[in-house]
Amino acid sequence: MSVTVEIERKDSQPARPEWVCPSCKRGARSADVSANLFVCPSCGHHLRVSARERVAQLADRDSFDELWPTVRTLDPLEFVDLEAYPDRVREAQAKTGLDEAIVTGTATIDGSACVLAVMDFGFLGGSMGSVVGEKLWRCAELAAVEGLPLVAVCSSGGARMQEGILSLMQMAKTTCAVDVVNEAGSPFVTILADPCTGGVMASFAALADICIAEPGALLSFSGPRVIAETTREPLPEGFGTAERNLELGHLDAVVPRNELKARVGSYLRLLKGGDSPERRTARRSRDRGKRGLAQAAADRARALAALARRSSLRRGREAAEPAQEAPAREETP
Amino acid sequence: MTVEIARHKDRPRTRDYISYLIRGFEELKGDRLRADDPAIVGGLGWFGDRAVLVVGHQKGRTLDEQTVHNFGMARPEGYRKAQRLFTLAERHRLPVLTFVDTPGAYPGVAAEEGGQARAIAETMLKMARLTVPVVATVIGEGGSGGALALAVADRVLMQENATYSVISPEGCAAILWRDAGFAPQAAEALRPTASQLFDLGVIEKVIEEPRGGAHNNPEAAAAKVGEAIRAALAELDQVEPGERRAQRRERFRRLGAWAEPDAGGTVLSAIPDLGP
Numbered sequence: 119m120s121v122t123v124e125i126e127r128k129d130s131q132p133a134r135p136e137w138v139c140p141s142c143k144r145g146a147r148s149a150d151v152s153a154n155l156f157v158c159p160s161c162g163h164h165l166r167v168s169a170r171e172r173v174a175q176l177a178d179r180d181s182f183d184e185l186w187p188t189v190r191t192l193d194p195l196e197f198v199d200l201e202a203y204p205d206r207v208r209e210a211q212a213k214t215g216l217d218e219a220i221v222t223g224t225a226t227i228d229g230s231a232c233v234l235a236v237m238d239f240g241f242l243g244g245s246m247g248s249v250v251g252e253k254l255w256r257c258a259e260l261a262a263v264e265g266l267p268l269v270a271v272c273s274s275g276g277a278r279m280q281e282g283i284l285s286l287m288q289m290a291k292t293t294c295a296v297d298v299v300n301e302a303g304s305p306f307v308t309i310l311a312d313p314c315t316g317g318v319m320a321s322f323a324a325l326a327d328i329c330i331a332e333p334g335a336l337l338s339f340s341g342p343r344v345i346a347e348t349t350r351e352p353l354p355e356g357f358g359t360a361e362r363n364l365e366l367g368h369l370d371a372v373v374p375r376n377e378l379k380a381r382v383g384s385y386l387r388l389l390k391g392g393d394s395p396e397r398r399t400a401r402r403s404r405d406r407g408k409r410g411l412a413q414a415a416a417d418r419a420r421a422l423a424a425l426a427r428r429s430s431l432r433r434g435r436e437a438a439e440p441a442q443e444a445p446a447r448e449e450t451p
Numbered sequence: 452m453t454v455e456i457a458r459h460k461d462r463p464r465t466r467d468y469i470s471y472l473i474r475g476f477e478e479l480k481g482d483r484l485r486a487d488d489p490a491i492v493g494g495l496g497w498f499g500d501r502a503v504l505v506v507g508h509q510k511g512r513t514l515d516e517q518t519v520h521n522f523g524m525a526r527p528e529g530y531r532k533a534q535r536l537f538t539l540a541e542r543h544r545l546p547v548l549t550f551v552d553t554p555g556a557y558p559g560v561a562a563e564e565g566g567q568a569r570a571i572a573e574t575m576l577k578m579a580r581l582t583v584p585v586v587a588t589v590i591g592e593g594g595s596g597g598a599l600a601l602a603v604a605d606r607v608l609m610q611e612n613a614t615y616s617v618i619s620p621e622g623c624a625a626i627l628w629r630d631a632g633f634a635p636q637a638a639e640a641l642r643p644t645a646s647q648l649f650d651l652g653v654i655e656k657v658i659e660e661p662r663g664g665a666h667n668n669p670e671a672a673a674a675k676v677g678e679a680i681r682a683a684l685a686e687l688d689q690v691e692p693g694e695r696r697a698q699r700r701e702r703f704r705r706l707g708a709w710a711e712p713d714a715g716g717t718v719l720s721a722i723p724d725l726g727p
Binding site: 186188189190191192193194195197198199200247248249251252255277279280281282283284285286287288289290291293294296297298316317319320321322323324325337338339340344345348349351353354357358362366367368 | 556558559560562563564566567568569571572573575576579580595596599602603615616617618622623626627628629636637640641642643648651653699700703704706707708709710711712
C-alpha cells in the first residue's frame with residue numbers, strides 16, 4: 119500500500135516549472151507569463167521587459183514606425199576599464215539586437231498619435247550616453263514641430279560613465295529637449311519602469327506633464343547601496359519604490375502594466391484639450407450640415423462678387439475712368 | 452592625481468570668490484517652502500558696476516564649517532533655493548553667476564524622499580529657460596548631477612585645477628572595476644580635467660591659476676576668475692535675450708559624440724577632432 123502511495127505522488131508531482139518568479143518563487147508556464155505581459159500571474163511582480171516588447175505592448179498593432187535606428191555611439195574618451203567601451207557596446211548590441219539603449223519612433227497609443235521613446239535596461243543598464251540624448255532630442259523636436267505628444271518609457275541606471283562628462287551633459291541636453299516640447303505645447307508623458315535612477319531620473323524622466331510608474335519600480339537619484347554606504351543611514355521599508363514615491367507626492371499614479379495603454383491613451387486625449395471624443399463625433403456630424411450651409415454661402419458670395427465686378431466695370435466705363443484696381447480689391451477677400 | 456588640488460582643503464570656496472569679486476553682497480536665504488540649505492549660498496551684489504545674482508555650492512574649510520555646509524552636498528532645499536533665486540534674477544533682468552564646487556548632490560534618505568531627482572531636473576530646466584546671461588564657473592569639484600544643476604549656462608568656465616565629472620573616480624572604480632582602489636585609473640579614464648573638458652567642447656575657457664593651485668594665492672586666482680567672467684558677460688551682452696535661451700539650448704544640443712552611418716553615409720559628431 120505504501121508503495122502505491124509513493125508511485126502516485128511521483129506521478130502527480132508537477133514537472134519543474136518553466137519559469138519561477140524571482141519575487142514569490144512560484145512557478146508558471148513561460149507562455150502564460152508572456153501572455154500576462156511579463157507580470158507574474160501569481161503575485162503581480164512586474165518583470166523588466168525589452169524595448170521591443172514594450173513597444174509591442176504599448177503601441178497599437180502595426181502602428182509603430184521606428185526612426186533613427188542606426189544612430190550609434192562613438193568612443194569619445196577611448197574608455198577602457200576592465201573591458202574597452204566599444205567591446206561592451208558590441209556585446210550589448212549582440213545581446214539585445216538593438217543599436218542603443220533607446221528605441222524611438224512614431225505610433226498610436228489607444229488611437230492617439232504620438233512620438234514614442236522606449237529605453238531598454240538590458241542595453242548597458244539603460245545608461246544614457248550621447249545617443250540616448252540625441253535620439254531623445256530628435257523625438258522632442260519632432261513632437262514640437264508636428265504638434266504630437268511625446269511619450270517616453272524610462273528605465274535606466276543613470277548616465278553612461280564610459281562617455282565621461284559627455285554622458286553627464288545628456289542630462290542638460292534632454293532637459294533642454296523638454297523645454298522645446300513645453301514651448302511648443304506638446305503633451306509629454308513619462309512611464310517609469312524598474313529601475314529608473316541617476317541621471318535619467320534627475321532629468322527628462324522627472325520633467326513630464328504626467329509622470330507615472332509601474333508597481334514596484336525602484337525610482338531614486340542615488341541608488342540604495344550608495345545611500346547606505348555614504349550615509350550609513352538605515353533605509354526605511356519600501357524605500358525608493360513607486361508606491362513610496364506616490365505616497366510622497368512624486369508621481370501622478372502607479373499603473374499596472376495591463377492598464378498602461380488605456381491610461382496613457384486617456385492622458386493623451388485629455389491633454390489634447392477641447393471636446394471629449396463623444397462631443398467631437400457629435401460636432402463632426404453637425405459640421406457636415408454646417409459645411410453645406412457654408413458652401414451655399416460661399417457660392418452666393420462669389421456670385422455677388424461677380425455681379426459687383428461687372429457693375430463696377432460698367433460704371434467705370436460710363437465714368438470713363440480706368441477701373442482696373444477696383445475689381446482686384448474686390449477679389450481679394 | 453588632479454583631484455587632489457581640486458579637493459585641497461585650503462582651496463578658495465564660493466564665499467571667498469564672492470568676497471573678492473562681489474561688492475555689497477546681500478545673502479538671500481531659504482527655498483520659500485521649508486528650509487534653507489547652507490550647502491548652496493546665494494544673493495545679490497555688484498560685479499563691477501552691475502547688479503548680479505550669485506549662486507554657488509559652499510563647502511566650508513574647517514571641519515565645523517564643512518559640517519554646517521554638508522561638504523557642499525546640497526539637498527532638494529538647496530536646489531529649490533537656487534530655482535527661486537533664478538526666478539528673481541529673471542524678473543529683475545539680472546545676470547546670473549554661478550560657482551560650482553560639490554562632490555555631488557547629497558545621497559541621503561531624506562533628500563531622496565524630499566525629491567532630490569526632480570529638484571535637480573527642475574533647476575536645470577529653470578536655468579535653460581532664463582533669458583538673462585548665465586555664466587557658470589567650476590572652481591573646485593564638479594561632481595555629477597549635483598554640479599550640473601548649477602551649470603546649465605551660456606558660458607561654462609573652469610579653473611585649470613578644477614575637475615568636472617559624471618561620477619567621482621572612487622564611485623566609477625567601485626562600479627566598473629568593482630574595486631574603489633582603482634580610483635586613480637578611473638580618474639585617468641574619465642578625463643575630468645579642465646583642459647580635457649575644453650578639448651571635448653564642454654567648457655568655453657580654462658582659467659589660469661597661480662602656480663601650485665588657487666590656494667597659494669586666492670586673491671590672484673580670484674582676479675583671473677573675475678576677468679574671465681567679465682569677458683564672458685561682455686560677449687553675452689551682444690546677444691538678444693530671447694536668442695540667448697535659443698543659443699543656450701543649442702550649446703547643450705551639440706554636446707555628445709555619435710555616428711549615423713545610414714543617414715546618407717554621413718557621420719555626425721559634435722566633436723570635430725579628438726586627436727590621436
